[in-house]
Amino acid sequence: MIGVTSDSNPDLTGTTSRAAFGGYGHVVTPEDRAAWRDVMNARAQVAFQRGQEAIQAGRLQDGIFWLERAERMARQSPNVIWALAIAFLNIGRVQSCLERMERLYQTYGLREAAFLSVVCLVRLNETAQASSRLGTALSKFHILPELRQLASQLSKSAGKPGWCTASNAGWVEVEATGSIRVLLDGVEAGRGLCGRYKLPDGWQKAARLEVRAGRQHVLGSPIDVQALIRCESLVRATGKGLEGWLWYPAEPDHVPSVTLWDDRSLSVPEFAADVDSDVPLSRPRSFRLEKNCLPKGDCGALLLRDEHGRPLVGAPIDPMVGRLVSKRGRLPERLRPVHVEAWPHRPRRPRGSSGCVVVIPVYRDLAGSKACLRSVLATVPPGIEIIVVDDATPEPKLANFLDMLAQDGKITLVRHESNQGFPASANDGMRLAAGRDVILLNSDTLVCSGWIERLRARLAFTDVGTVTPFSNDASILSYPSVDTENMVPDGSGTRKLDVLCQALFSQEDACIDLPTGNGFCMAITAECLAETGFFREDLFAQGYGEENDFCLRASAQGYRHFPAPDVYVAHTGSTSFGSSRKALMGRNLEILNALHPGYDAEVAAFIERDPLGQFRRQLDMSRIDEQRQGRSSMLLVQHDAGGGVGRVVLERVQSFEQQGFLALTLRPTSLGCKLEWPMGEKNFAPNLKFTLPEELPLLVAALLRLKICRIEWHHLVGHAPCVRTLHEDLCVPYDVFVHDYIWFCPRISLLDGNGRYCGEPDVAGCEACIATWGGYLGEDLAVPDLISRSQREFRQAGTVMVPSRDTAQRMTRHFPQTSFLPVPLEDDAVLLSNVSGRTGVISGRALRICVVGGLSRWKGYDVLLSMAQCIRAMSLPVELVLVGHTPDDETLIAAGVKVTGEYQEDEVLGLIREQSADIGFIPSVAPETWCYALGILWKSGLEVLCFDIGAQSERVRCSDRGAVVPLGMPVEFLVRFILRRWGPVS
Template structure:
């Protein structure tokens, strides 16, 4: 099992004195002169900190003339030995030749597609001699399976846009304990000469071409009582497999089969190492240190844990700003706990903190150097969540995804799900005045701004639509195609306030003529009579689903002033005609668009059905209906390109050392896999059976309020999100 490798010496000076051998670096070379040059130059810099070290550059009969010309330029360089195989021996034979030439030196194997840090060789040597029984040491890298950083155990692109010198600088801070592993990784591998003498060279017979040879060596080392250590004290950049090209997968498969034959438990050992993830705290600390040194602001996004449009907005916003801003996010787990997710897009680390008393969370965020807290939706959080910006002395932003924080209710609807203007007057704002005065409030629509400003006036606010990198919200309207019958489609998860009952009523009104089929692409809070329901969907598939379901016109039946509506975005992107209520974001977001039909929110259902029929008739005649409403919509354009970055800002960071003892005491997980709770499993079981005919008829007799209460007692997530967790 993986464990911390205890140091049996007490100072770097003592470790340096203990090393009885010199060090030789062996670089097998075959292809790509440009990449190889970067490797050689980095090795030469690292060599300067290793007096007496030698560099062996071995050309394995490369077919590229540029390689020979490149290597010849280093032949006169002190401490560099340029050699050439008369024929192509393969990676492992070439390494063994270098091991032999190195005499009694320890050896560092370096792939020709690796760029090492200036202190890499020195650090690996110090780590190797921190314990007598260490045979091999591997550094962290962007692309080195169990040594990968910060993603694990896969290739990482998180810091691909950062200069290597910035990563190297972060790794220069306090030394971290080594972790033993079932194998080292051969892209950059320190091997003690004493281990080579006792164990033997790499196995060129079973692994002649490369892949698997270092795993075999490390397993032999373990069998002889040695350890293989992974070091988070240095970082080497690895471009990956330039010599093997298209043969890589085949070579790996063959090597893994050989390893299984020789070491039947090897892959089990690796799987256990990955599952235990003993390096997660090391990676988190180094991630924070790299992030702290970047020129990028760090933003904490605060949101509920219920999925939906808020989740979609935060994910897409982080996509848009990923190259300029580092994103953390905070979600409630329960009334006692919250979860801090670190890293985008892969949510590299998840750290649990208590709720109510945010002192532990606050300490971590102070150490991380948060520049701005962006509040999206605070349902599920303790009221003291709004204290974070003041206690962190950082900026804050509030996005009005709904009306919960401003009026105490998300949709401003009554018990029948209809918009109730009185809710504005009686509503209570949960945002402290000090935060409203110091924050920028973002309204995603003019309608939302007008409603909030009736009672609450933030000191600063801006109106700008959500960024939508995956959709064209200015797409052209498609000409309508005349048909014998038409599919009227609604989209989304329809509750009472989203107009599920209205959709059913419209379907009933349209049914007698036999010309229309009404579909719900999504699902409703109950089974809708006369409406074909397709069920939950993934957002990424929605555009294709709208097309495959044969939708001819898209109908929105919301009874409240939606602040934005992502389903409307998909509708616009589809190019299909749209029928929507004249309330909330619908009017302004469809302003000036052809083939749009708006209706008053209080229209009777039979008249709405008549509007649908009339709209189809007009489209049959004209194919493209000119816009009949021209609103002046004054959005701030491109807000999330530059103004958002300026608003977030970058504070003057205070230099400090992150303490590994503190970090290692946190509840940290990586590769987070959300599992459904027992209650959520019950909910999905009931939901599936609720759509059978008999049960559906029975549920129709229950009051909506009771059904909503029962659903929320089991889960407050959407059906889509719960199904993803249940599987």
């Protein structure tokens, strides 16, 4: 499957219609977004399928065109990336293939990508690097059969005595000259000549498998045993029994087996067809165990292991959970659902101190675990015991580090002989608490001075069950953003955020009831732990959902869950790839909701209320104010549709910042507006949203605090009416930058409903047009009232800027008392330096015309479609290509236009050059105020044709690098004109 996540929703009018991008009073529902994603997914899927079909038919170039289109529409789809990389390799675009293979390997640890990167490097004559990469790949993966001969060649060129590869079946194969030795963790396991060596029992527990010829390693040695035997798996209970899947990503062709609870072995040869995996080329194999294969009655949790003795993800597993999730059959007491409801709270009285321990389960990640433990040891107050549970880490250096801390008396160390998962590890640590409060802490966190004291202060009352701090990754307690991924702050950033949280803390924020705590850093009172019991390791296996279940059980006992807004803890979060984590999360969420019906609704209601939103907004304000550093600020008001307006605003922001201002932008939302600092990193301050007009005083107070000295209007469509008078509330001047004709045309683009330029009639003509075709203002405002309001706002503005002289002349006709200042958005002289002039098309090849951008109706969609139909009907030697997209690509494609799909700004010049275009064409049928597409075409070296209207015509006429034709020229004449001027030459 492939997929896209775009939330944009352009319409064929191409205007700044509020329906196109939302705004004040216009709600884009989740259903709207889902429907648009479905449309985009379908487009991407069609492009992917057409690419595959073309390649299978031997039309490689066509296949690559379609796959590149699919890649641009579904940029994160690994299946598209993989297919396109292979196609590039087949036509000799090796560097393009290598770039994608490296991306797949870095993101997914993909075995095939690791080995094919080697192939690419060989073809690029990077032999030394290819040998190094092959050695790395062989140390982690079983070799691809097709690369055996290449491995021999590369080992020889690298000066190695040979190469080796190991298998999950328990053997290592060696191709080498002379005598070799096989060693497991330094202990000899075999010696002799090249061939296959069976590994001794227990080899799976080793960390390092070496193959040496004398003192020299063969290529691929030492082999990382734990990487080789990494298993992706899941087991779940259903109403029919148990089902699951597993595979070894380092050796997908290996047929795995499952060891059952009674030590029977079950071979699993069949490939699974329904595993939701983000990993390309994943090959999980499925198994099922019907009820009659399971122990009779209520047998408790069953342990299922892979062939190397490790529990499958999701095991141990209680078959009775199948009755719970399927809602069929009688349940034992331990599994009876308890509905989420408003349980009575315990009395809120001060409680005495019972002491405190910090419990830290550890599994892998030496660097992260070291950083976490060092931050804890540096901040823990006297008398606080640190209990570390080593869940059978596969990293010897991490185990040694923990041993050293234990020997020095800095931690109490508990060590598991085999990996048991987070819930069991947390439980083993909490059992040692002995009546003390517990702070459960992940090993991928960073804490700051005073964090324990502040958390314990929140535990000081009898009704408290758990307390959770703020973090970058803590679900409903995340900051800055709750619903999107946040950057992980470094040590300095963590300390700054922690200090800021302390400074803004209020007791009211600490008394907000949470539906659940979060186990990444959760303080638990001794009484709550004693009455609620430990985590349900029998249900949640390796983890995800166990702390939510614990909190819900605690709520049923009358305990409450609170935030600690004055504590900030950095959290790296899961960095693992693969399908097991995602599958386990889905399985455990299903169990959690079956155990506690109503939990999802409770969390959704909390997110909707967002009682911590005000605190997050205060944090955002303080952080932006800190960035100001005493400077004055500029405020740029824009719509929420991006495009050319968004580009201009960003360039203006950068210019103001260079002049010493803090430059902020104001965008509309369905309820009001949001304040942003475009120069900040992603999600720097996403909570500065204000409901208007109710929160207008708060918005004004925020802008006064940020010392706004001037406002620049770029677009007010979609904004609440009070934004138009914001300058009065702030007592500051404002300027206007005109981007389109919304100031006098309610349809904005000067087109009627048939897509024709209206000719800019008098007011009566405008009113007749609006009466017939409607407008896009989103306001109930007659044309005379619109013009009157615009006149007043222009008169009160300091400067009214326009991008071009054509725009100034056009606006002056409607507002003769206003002085419009042309401010060009690009330097045409620089752009034109790339255009060498007409060279003519080589005889025998069709003339290629390139159009650039997102093509709406006023941007010339109808013109391009008519041209394509004319070219096809008359069999003319002309090809049309759109480097961009439209709301209806399919119709254009069916008419013969190549449509590349959406692009990113840094891709567009390369895309144009790939088309080997002869000229550029701007088919806009309305007067543009500027035209970034024209600049792009000139920058790519093409002469440009356009119609005699707007800034595009003005600029082409001045350039002497193109041609201007009358607006409305019949497409037959237009195509003939193009062929006469730029057609093939002999």
